[in-house]
Amino acid sequence: MLSYALRTLTRMALTFFVIVTIVFFATRLSGNAVDFVVGEGITSEDRELLIAYYELDKPLFSQYLAFLRAFTDGQFGLSFIERRPVSQIVLERIWPSAQLLLSAVALTLLVSIPLGIAAAIWRKSWVGSAVMMVAFLGYAVPNFVLAIVMVLVFSYWLNWLPVVGNGTPLHFIMPTIAMAGVLIAALTRFTRNAMLDVLGQDFMRTARAKGLPEGRVIVKHGLRNAGITILSVIGLQVAGLAAAGSVVIEAIFAWPGIGDLLVNSALRRDYPVLQFGVLTVALAVIVINAAVDLAYAWADPRLRHTVQA
């Protein structure tokens, strides 16, 4: 188990290092930042000063080394715009993003697992077809379309729900649904397929032959097996959502999370913030993936023992 955890950690560190490198060079492909940020209205002396301050006059490689050094001393620089440490700016955005992500995942699990099971059990009746139809539609509608339609209906026309910010529980409703939409569709389909696989297994017949009521056969024996496969998919989807979904949704609802911050920093070419924000998201994705890997290995006794051995 220990060696497995160690291998996982090494793999995580390597992945992160590759991402750090890519992020650094990618953000510097579009020219000198200072020209865009403070281009007009400053003297050339101030400009020189700024370039020197941000060490933009040094060769790219030594900038890269300086950037890597930041991981040892925690000095990730100042925002071009706000003139305060980027770590501070990014860190205060993490909690709102995490809140939104968690509520979206919770909604997904609550909706799609029962729906998926129902679709598997009644696959030949109208229930199964209806669930799959809705799931298919949900998969086809991009999250920003869903978000905008909801805003139009519930805020603009009906005036039921607030649009901007995260002040009250009511603020959570639309962003959560918009974020969970595609995830619910994907997970419902997946749960259905995983359950279908399990329903035909011999041990389900064994469970019935024991005299268990059908509900317990499905939940206790069926879901416990299907759950392992479902878990692996949730991990991938949630990681993807943390990276991409939050950017669009947070921007639409002006949710004060990392996604919103990334969009704004990109528009304002605030590279230190953008850089640090992207790395934070990358780290979150890596951590979520590793956590799911470990949970997966733990949930499946067949893997658990190979892992321990």
Added chain:
Amino acid sequence: MTRSPLLSVENLSLNFGSFNAVRDLSFDIARGETLALVGESGSGKSATALALLRLIEREGGRIAGGRVVLHGTPALELSALSDRQMQAVRGNRVSMVFQEPMTALNPVMPLGEQVAEVLRLHQGLDAGTARLAARDALERVKIPEPERRLDQFPHELSGGLRQRVMIAMALACRPDLLIADEPTTALDVTTQAEILTLIRQLQDEIGMAVLFITHDMGVVAGIADRVVVLRRGDKVEEGPVADVFARPRAPYTQALMAATPKLGSGAPKPLHRTEPPVLSVDNLAVRFPVRRGLRPGAHLDYHAVAGVSLSIAPGETLGLVGESGCGKSTLARAVLRLVDPAGGRVALNGREITRLGASELRGIRKQAQMVFQDPFASLNPRLPVRDLITEPAQIQSRMSRAERQALAEELLHKVGLEPEAARRFPHQFSGGQRQRLCIARALSVRPALIVADEAVSALDVSVARQITDLMAKLQQDERVAFLFISHDIAVVERVSHRVAVMWSGQIVETGPTEAVLHNPQHPYTRRLLAAVPVPDPARRADRVPPRSALTAPGLLLPVGEAPARATMIEVAKGHFVAAVDPASSLLNGAPPQAPAGAAAQEREPADRRRLHPV
């Protein structure tokens, strides 16, 4: 002996959709009686079993007519109960054991919980009491270390132990009737003998009746009081086991008896071998690395094949027998270079192939082909038969469409199928026909050797007989040699000129078939032969020596070490027996000479299976 009936089946008819699986079936089971329900695939025997527990509705079937009555207090008409009422019967008054112990247990639930579940459900025990009762239930089916098993998972146990857990689960509530659906078909003969003995003992202890469903007449002779023979949904014969075996009345029963391989019914005479061998294997070894932790010193090797030598002459069949996990399939694969050997030599028609590169190997494939066990999995369902069976030849030399068609028709003729079959797809054929297709495919390159790995094990006895007859005929016509691998010794006897007995990665006895099977020298061979069911109820006896008398040598060893090689001694002309190791440790019952860590691993057969990378 007249006993009151426990279960009456009256004019039962079962349908799957519009297909009529069972028609007008009636029989009684008396208290404490063992009734064998015998038939080949498609006979409706499993459908009947599922119908008794009313599980058939879940599998897409339904009871179309007739009644099933469970006598006793209270008497219940099972065929008329609601699902909720049936739940109180299942696992309580009537319980069931299934064929596949590998898949019939929930893989992610601890065994103790799975057994305790029945007790909590039917006897209302609380978690703690149920766990104790589960422990007792495991003890009753003679599972070693029952306490430890409670927290283990199915994959940690061997097939035999898993089937014992299934039985423990089924018998936990002391049912009146146990339905056993081919409970030993997936097991080795020695394990089968142990399970059958166990069921008999528990039956005496609990006084339950057993409905034993099987296709194996040998098993029927060993366990049943009465027999019902089914054929395509109709009962063709019913009677006491001695009468049915002594004077089978229905033509189908007679045919089934005739097709059942009987050990000792004669083997092909050994060939007079003058020509150089088609296949000669010398000291072949295959091992699979088992990684453990980060330190290189902790790595182990699993020696699946530990120094095997054999040879096969043109037109000869060598039967290779041994229990699951003994390395026979790995040996077959290594012979064809489907896995790479770690040491030793394999020569095909005198040419060493162990070190050939991929392109040279392709040419060699013309000389040796393989037929696999599962005819359903070994044919690509998307290819028409013409392309399937001519593919090996096409790889060797490009052919035009017309040439392929001509070759396909010729091959189909050889294996007894019609030329029109070339246009069809695998799903349109039965299991036996598919295995004919696999043989046709192997023949397409006119090989000198065909390796048949359990090629008839998945087939009904009558079909298996046709396939082995076909192989014998092809051997006559084409002088092809066979390496015929099977766990079924009676089938091996019927087709093999010589046999080799494999145990723990080594060959422990080899020689002319008659000599080895009638005069077995090695204790493992003797035990194997003693466990083969005899299709004669008069010779029913418990002839299996206790398992502890045989200790397999350790095959999981630290990197660099190798299992001790057995020295072969010639006891008669061409009849060789392993003499020193591992035979010596086995003869005097001494523990095997393996390093401590490896020996500990070896005691758990399931461990081997798990660590095996295949």
